Every structure is written in C-alpha cells, then in structure tokens.
Amino acid sequence: MEKPVQILLVFLAFHLLGAASNEGELDDRLVEYRLRRQQFSRCRRLNFMGNRHQLHQSRLQHAGYNYIVRAGFYYGNYDGLSKPPTFDLKLDRENWTTVNTSSSVDGGLPIYHEAIYLTRSGNLTVCLVQTRDGEVPFISSLEGVPITNLYEEVLDTTTATLHLVARTNFGGSEVIKFPDDSYNRVWTRGAIPPNCHANVSIPIGYSIDIENAPPISMLLNYIESVNVSYPITLDVNLPLQYSTPLPAYFVFYFADLASTRVQGWWSIDCGSSSSHVVDGSISWEIDTNYTKADSNRRVPQNQAVEEMNTLRFFPNQTDNNCYVIPLKFPGFNHIVRAGFYYGNYDGLSKPPTFDLKLDRENWTTVNTSSSVDGGLPIYHEAIYLTRSGNLTVCLVQTMDREVPFISSLEGVPIRNIYEEVLDTTTATLHLVASTNFGGSEVR
Numbered sequence: 001m002e003k004p005v006q007i008l009l010v011f012l013a014f015h016l017l018g019a020a021s022n023e024g025e026l027d028d029r030l031v032e033y034r035l036r037r038q039q040f041s042r043c044r045r046l047n048f049m050g051n052r053h054q055l056h057q058s059r060l061q062h063a064g065y066n067y068i069v070r071a072g073f074y075y076g077n078y079d080g081l082s083k084p085p086t087f088d089l090k091l092d093r094e095n096w097t098t099v100n101t102s103s104s105v106d107g108g109l110p111i112y113h114e115a116i117y118l119t120r121s122g123n124l125t126v127c128l129v130q131t132r133d134g135e136v137p138f139i140s141s142l143e144g145v146p147i148t149n150l151y152e153e154v155l156d157t158t159t160a161t162l163h164l165v166a167r168t169n170f171g172g173s174e175v176i177k178f179p180d181d182s183y184n185r186v187w188t189r190g191a192i193p194p195n196c197h198a199n200v201s202i203p204i205g206y207s208i209d210i211e212n213a214p215p216i217s218m219l220l221n222y223i224e225s226v227n228v229s230y231p232i233t234l235d236v237n238l239p240l241q242y243s244t245p246l247p248a249y250f251v252f253y254f255a256d257l258a259s260t261r262v263q264g265w266w267s268i269d270c271g272s273s274s275s276h277v278v279d280g281s282i283s284w285e286i287d288t289n290y291t292k293a294d295s296n297r298r299v300p301q302n303q304a305v306e307e308m309n310t311l312r313f314f315p316n317q318t319d320n321n322c323y324v325i326p327l328k329f330p331g332f333n334h335i336v337r338a339g340f341y342y343g344n345y346d347g348l349s350k351p352p353t354f355d356l357k358l359d360r361e362n363w364t365t366v367n368t369s370s371s372v373d374g375g376l377p378i379y380h381e382a383i384y385l386t387r388s389g390n391l392t393v394c395l396v397q398t399m400d401r402e403v404p405f406i407s408s409l410e411g412v413p414i415r416n417i418y419e420e421v422l423d424t425t426t427a428t429l430h431l432v433a434s435t436n437f438g439g440s441e442v443r
Contacts, residue, residue: 009153019110062146063122066155066351068183070114072141073103085135091117092126097163097239099128099137110140112186114150114164145184150212153363154249162249167236171198171221180215187218195230196223208318214253224256266325268409271296271310287312288410291324299343301372308341313405314395321404322394330389333422337381338393339408342371352402357394358384365431366397368405377407381431383418 038145069091073242076085084101087152097113117124124144128137154162155347168190169176181215192198225232238248269276269284277283284307296312303309304335314321328333336358351368356431364380371378391411395404421429 005242007045022209043156044225051364063119064220065148066116066118067124067146068114068143068185069126070112070141070143071099071139071141072110073099073101073138074110074140075104075138077105078138078413079136083135085137086132087135087137088131088240089113090125090129091115092120093127094161096126096161098131101138114186116155116162116164117149118155118159118161129295131357147183150183151249152441163239164255165248166236169218169221170223172181172218172257173221175216176218181218182213182215187215190223192223193233193235195226196232197226198223208392210253212251219253219255220249229377230414252280265309268323268325269307269310270406270408271298271312272307273310284408287323290325290409293321295343297405299301299341301343301374303305303343303377305341305377307340307408308343311341311345311405311407312343312396315403317397322392323395323406323409325393325409325411326390327386327389327391327413328392330386333383333385334411334413335381336384336391337379337391337408337410338366338406339377339379339410340368340371340405341377341407342368342405344372345405346403348392352397352404353399354402354404355396355398356380357392357396358382358428359387359392360394361428363393366404373383381434383414383422383429383431385422385426385428 058246068315071089077084082105084103084105086098086100086102088098089096096115099111099113103109126142128139130137141339149160167185168185169187170190170192172187172189175189181187220406223232241383267282268287268290270287272284272286275283275285281328291312293314295315296310299309299311338356344351349372351372353365353367353369356363363382366380368378370376386402393409395406397404418429
C-alpha cells in the first residue's frame with residue numbers, strides 16, 4: 001500500500017481589521033467595478049494643498065455586498081526625487097493599511113494591498129492620507145470585484161474587513177489571476193521552503209468542487225517534503241503596524257497523493273516490463289494483470305511519450321484479445337482512452353486497421369497508418385457508463401494479416417461533468433475533438 005504523502009497546494013492568510021454591516025445576495029458570475037490596470041509607467045499623483053487627505057470614490061453596482069478591493073502602487077522615481085513615499089490608505093474613511101513604496105523602484109515589483117470589505121452604501125471611498133512631510137501619496141491602479149460564496153465561514157460571522165497578507169501558489173511558475181480565477185484574485189509565486197521541492201500536474205481528475213473556488217490552474221502545482229518525516233515550515237510576515245493583537249484567518253489547500261491515485265484512475269503502459277512515473281505523479285503500471293495475451297514488443301521508432309515506446313499485440317483471433325479492468329466505482333461513467341503507436345515494431349511497414357470494443361459492444365475502428373515514420377500517436381477516447389465491476393476492452397482483427405496492437409490504456413471515473421447529456425442517456429460518447437484554441441501546449 002502506498003504511504004500517504006501530504007502536499008501543500010496553496011496558502012492564504014488574512015487578518016481582520018474593522019467592522020461593517022452585512023446584507024443581501026449576489027449571483028455567482030463575475031460582476032465587476034474595475035479601473036483597468038494601466039501601465040505602471042503612469043501613476044496618479046495627488047496634490048496636497050493644505051489637505052492631507054485625497055480620495056477616489058467609485059459608484060457600486062451591488063451596494064451592501066462584500067468586495068475584493070485591490071490597490072496597486074509603483075513609484076519608479078516618477079518625480080525624479082528618488083524618495084519613495086510612505087502613506088496611509090483608508091476605506092470609507094476607516095484605517096486600511098500603511099503603504100511603503102520603497103521597493104517599487106529601480107526594477108522592483110509593484111506593491112499591492114488587498115482587502116475584503118463589506119460596503120455600506122452606493123459608493124466606495126478609497127482615501128490616501130499623507131503622514132510624512134514631503135512624501136506625496138500616489139496610486140497606480142484600483143480594482144474591485146463583488147463576491148459571494150467565498151470565505152463564508154468567516155464572512156458570515158463577522159462584519160470585519162479582511163486585509164490580505166499572502167495568497168501563495170506553491171510550486172507554480174506563474175502568477176495566476178483572471179480569467180483563471182473568476183474573482184480576479186491574484187495568486188503569487190511562493191518561495192520553496194527548506195526540505196521541499198516543487199511539482200506540477202497533480203492528478204486531480206476532470207472535475208472538482210472545492211471550498212472558496214480556487215482556480216484549477218493553481219491546484220495543478222504543489223510542493224512536497226523531500227522526505228515524509230520532514231515538516232513543511234512556512235514563514236508568515238504579519239503586519240506590525242497595529243498596537244493591539246488582531247485575529248487572523250488562514251486557508252490551506254492540501255492533497256494526499258496516495259489517495260488521489262486510488263480514486264479509480266488507472267494508467268496502463270501496454271507491453272512494458274516495468275512501471276514508471278510521469279511528471280512526479282502519474283504512475284503507469286504494467287499490463288500483465290489485465291490480459292492473457294503474451295506478445296509484447298519494444299517500438300524501434302522512439303517517441304517522447306514514454307508509454308508509446310512499448311506495445312502489446314494480438315496475433316490470434318480469439319476471445320482473449322481483451323483487457324479486463326476491475327473498477328473501484330462500478331456503475332459510474334468513465335472516461336476511457338486507448339493509445340496506439342505502430343512505429344514499424346514488426347518490420348513489415350504495414351500499420352494495421354482493426355476494431356475496438358467496450359464490454360463487447362462496438363466502440364470504434366482504429367487506423368494506425370499515421371503512427372509511423374515520425375507520426376504522432378493515435379488516441380481514441382469515450383465516456384462510457386460501466387455496467388458491472390469490470391470493464392472489458394477488446395481488440396478485434398478485421399483484415400487478414402493485420403494484427404491488432406495497443407500501446408496504452410487509461411481510465412478515470414467522472415461525475416458532475418457533461419450532466420446535460422449524461423443524465424438523459426446511457427449512450428456511449430465517442431470523443432471527436434478536444435481543442436485548446438490559442439494555446440501553445442497540449443494540456
């Protein structure tokens with residue numbers, strides 16, 4: 001049995017500031033007031049003619065709701081004084097935070113402050129307050145998004161404002177925000193703690209429903225301890241400007257790699273003599289426990305996809321030309337995918353055509369003529385409603401001297417996707433295309 005390995009996906013920390021009021025509802029779609037982020041080569045300088053308070057006032061479409069409010073600052077020595085200022089921010093004239101812009105110069109990064117704030121009227125007022133002589137407040141961007149169904153365990157029990165301390169995407173190489181996050185939350189890259197390493201492509205399945213709606217692209221990355229006996233230690237830099245202790249709200253997302261792999265997902269490298277792991281998480285197993293056929297071969301025309309470099313072929317036209325897969329979730333719809341790469345494994349330069357069956361019912365005809373001489377592997381995929389405790393995939397010879405073969409076989413049980421069709425039929429769905437338009441990589 002695999003030993004459970006706890007991994008950390010993401011970390012959130014808020015601290016609670018003040019009080020407001022709570023009422024109303026909002027639908028789940030993104031409804032936004034947002035001053036679109038300008039290039040940080042420009043900023044708004046506020047002139048303080050004897051008045052140390054200057055404000056931005058924004059009319060709200062959804063008064064009385066919680067809003068994510070984010071202010072951005074980049075000094076960049078815009079005034080030629082090389083003196084980045086420190087000043088205060090207020091929300092509806094209540095203290096929000098102190099802004100120190102000393103790092104936003106000479107190639108430094110923009111500074112952001114973010115809060116979840118319960119609005120009280122039809123307007124939201126953001127004020128910049130000069131606190132030091134000769135240090136002029138400025139602002140580069142101001143964003144706001146109304147939210148619902150997020151952080152309910154704290155927002156339903158308090159009217160306090162939450163000031164974001166950190167929202168970290170551990171293991172990720174990029175900053176994640178809208179459109180990956182429908183609420184335009186920003187998930188920043190995090191430093192890898194000691195005794196840990198980063199990984200990508202955690203096998204989370206095709207559909208997940210997680211509290212507070214984290215973006216799927218963030219959940220694909222993670223860090224894990226290099227040894228299960230080593231702890232994961234995180235440093236949190238909490239604000240120091242408050243004279244009295246304040247409560248804090250933490251959100252952690254964890255996954256158990258071992259339990260992730262036992263949720264009915266299988267990946268079979270047909271014809272291989274040894275198991276292997278891809279991307280640090282997907283375990284490909286050998287196929288000898290699933291078929292009685294005994295003919296396997298190494299493909300001479302190597303492929304970058306490891307599981308395409310071996311195959312199992314079926315020279316005898318018998319009922320044993322099948323794989324029998326025990327199911328952990330019988331009666332569920334499963335995504336079933338079969339992969340084929342001929343690569344002239346038999347030296348005959350005659351890629352075969354043959355039929356596939358699911359539980360002895362016709363699935364598709366496989367034509368492997370393109371999977372040779374540098375061609376790509378061929379995949380056939382179906383969504384299939386299983387009927388018993390086993391799933392049978394059979395290869396059927398249909399032409400003389402054209403021997404069926406298979407390179408890989410995968411499956412995963414699904415729910416909560418394609419419901420509008422799967423809830424109304426028991427038919428098998430055969431994938432024609434699944435296309436990522438505009439993308440540069442296979443996902």
